[in-house]
Amino acid sequence: MWLTSKLRQILMVLRAGVVTLKYPFEPRPVPEGFRGAPVWDHHKCIGCGGCADHCPARSILIRDVCQELRVMLYDGSRCTYCGRCADVCPEKAIRMSEAYELACDRREDVTTRLELFMLTCQRCGRCYEMENKNAIDRLSLKGFRYDNLERRALVRTSTERLSPELLKKTDH
Amino acid sequence: MSTLTTSLNILAFLGLSPLFEAIIRKVSARVQARQGPPLVQPYLDLLKLLGRENIDSAGTWPFRLAPLIALASILTVVAVLPLAGRESAFTAQADTITLVYLLTLGGVSVLLGAFASRNPYALIGASREMITMILVEPVLAMVLLLGALKAGSLDLMSALYGAIRPGYGIAVVVMLAVYLLGLQAFVARQPFDIAEAEVEILGGPFIEYSGPNFALFKYYLMIKQMFYAYLPVAIFVPLPRSGFYGVDLLVQLALTGLVFILIGLLAATHPRFRIDQAIRYYAVLFVLAVLALGLSLSGF
């Protein structure tokens, strides 16, 4: 029992051979359809923000600086490479590339920033009302995004609903 | 001349034991379908550890001294060892009892360090190590006694090279079997790496050690391992006696390398035993070793 098992094990091992690669020196090629880091084609991008709306990790942020300028920021440090952005992009401006060796020290190295010039609406002249409103109020306007690019955070209203008193009361 | 032999002994063991460790790693890597680390890896490991900070977590003298005692004791063993049949400067001053005593001292210093570190894992490891020592050291002593009995003397030359001088008897064969069955226990490799058991007790006695102190322990373990792999070569394989010391030495070291390949293969194809299972196993070894001694006494 013991001996036959050991012999079988040795046999199994001999048949298998060495399968590991000398990795950094011999990288394995990726197959077709691989979901690596997403790459934006700024020629094709129309700035619709579909990718930002559908990103499960919320790692694509959009900030409308002014009437004509929309900044789109992709933060790869939180990206899960699900490829949802590439799926929903109407202009096929996003491609899942073959890059997978993405570890780096600086966040900026995996960040993509697009500054898109947006056309003004031919009918009303405005899509976003920039005046007379603060950033939070503008959020309720359709299509307007005012994410915090410095802190890499989506701007939401949610934290305002819990009373600070309750929090203070339960402080240790 | 004999002083030169002594330094050669120590140099050979200090220089080669990491290489033999690397052989084990290579063999198990091959068995596991991996490339494995390069042969210089154990040397690099030691160098790296020597360059690291020494964290004295227990802060007591026994904790700091234990690695030094361990390495010193094993180096003393090496110094008195008549390598490839040539006596060193201290071989005459030592005998079999000294050898066993020095080997035990190494084990005791491991225990010392473990108990001094007061880590619960180290304590479990130490208690396992203690049980192993109590049961395995007598077997080793009996292996050495075989030659001593044959030659009627306790000195090291007869203990190491006396067993097969009269030729292979049943007693020698049984003892060889005992040694091979106990080999993994002597070198504390799978299935008998119970005291260190990485996934259970995270290296047991050595858990609190780091940096140079840990390097000393690692070196101690490697040299001890090489000693135990060299021992069967010395006892059970006749010396070539080619007339050239260098050739004899090389042949013996090459055979030691073969023992290491065996160790690597056995280690890679066994799960770890539990301590209760190991105790039963050691008990059988003990009985077999007594049997071999008895056979030897009755002239077989």
Place this chain on the structure above:
Amino acid sequence: MKEQLQERLRHHCTAEGLTLDRADPRQWFVDGPRERVRDFAAAMVTEGARYVVSMGYDEIARNGTLGLVHSFAFDREGLFLHFRTNAPAADPSFESITPDIPNAGWSEREYMDLLGLKFSGHPKPKRLVLADDWPEGIYPLRKEVPHDLVPPAAEDVAYQLEQGPPGTTTIPIGPYHPCLHEPEHFAVYVDGETIKGCDYRGFMTHRGIEKLCTTAVSYNEVPYIAERICGICGTVHATAYSQAVERAAGIRIPRRAEFIRTMMLEIERIHSHLLWLGVAGHLIGFDTVFMQAWRVREQIMWLCERLTGNRKTYGMVQIGGVRRDVTPEIREDILGVIGQVEKELLVIRKAIQNDSSIHRRTKGVGTLSHEEAVRWSLVGPVARARGVDIDVRRDHPYAAYDEVRFEVPVFTGCDAWSTLQVRMIETFEAIRIIRQVLEKMPGGPILFEFQDPIAPGLHAMSAVEAPRGESTHYIITGENNRAERWRVRAPTYPNLQAVPLMLLDEQFADFPIIVGSIDPCFSCTDRVGVVNARSGGYSVMTRFELEALGRRKGESV
């Protein structure tokens, strides 16, 4: 058989004055007052039901109450039964069912933490899910609490672990330990080398996924987040979530998509079981089994890379169907790879099946009797190794499992070796299922794109047989294109609760393989709750002491 049970259940509900909703023939909802909870649960256990999970939810905005659902499964009859009840938010107390159903212990503790429910008669009403320094009185799953709330940290709080039996030493295992692949803490009480008991403090990897997915993202993004609940059984969670939404909304997905889902689930099962086999080998110190099993597993990962675009977290499942189709080329590829895996797995199986040194470490280890397994509502291979013949794929068929034939291996060894055998056979069965799926797969679209908004307030649960056992997702649909409540119960959740029982009177050296034998997935178990995941102060040293020590060291350098 089924009719008789249904008749009895109907009778029971009428006699007790409970409302019964039988709209879905595979899951019934019973609504009743909270006073009835314990009696009803006890009656269901007498009927032979298996307790599944409990879920609490916040309905303060709608009618000022906090809701509670206890779910039961009748596996032989293919029926899930959910008992819904509620209590006013001012006095959210219920009677605990834990004395009758030990497995409900964690669910109830979870909602004590997260919703502020109270359970009278709970044997161990201690904190379970929340971090130790989370302030009392803030219940993160209530709708008023925002999902990105970060309350101030506290330094001087620590979870009080139980005292061990007299004469024992406490060995801490975790939060970081090589036999636990994720941060969890077991305090093991040993007498010499024998384990005399253990206390558990887990839930250290909360990511607040349930809360996040009911506040910040919409239905369609959740499958990709659900997939990341667990690193191994991602497709299981994505499928279970999608099915729950589809069931609630009444969406029928294309048949081809169901076949592809089945195929992905089985590929994942092969992957997971090979992974487990390797880990089990590693846990008993047999690294060759570990490496060789993972060598075989690697082919599956490469296959998935070609099939889905990634080695793991396939991202295949979407509400309404799947994302990528199976082309004829990839079909050949799959058949080739699983053929190769089958061949190599047979070699491994022959090599370890009769190895007495492996038997020695796994036979008679981690024993738990059949009766205990039923009483603790264990699921998956852990239950099947103890003679409990349950399998969601067969008992409550979903996706395309009603069209494929497969065996459900059941062993009665009640130990780690039996779980190994169950998993080994399941791997071969999975290969068999994939072959059938590829053979019978119909043509047609792979995605049903639904346009209409999903009505709020619908309840549905879906169960999927993960490699580790039954995974259930309960969903309540809500406004704003997102679920109002989503409850995930991974198979480790019930199984882990029985681990202290398995450990009792075993050798300390067997701890890794006993915990390993349930194939624990702590991140699955810990999915819920709060957003911030600070480490608690479990170590003997507080953070201040550690920092002070670090500073001293720094000065000496």
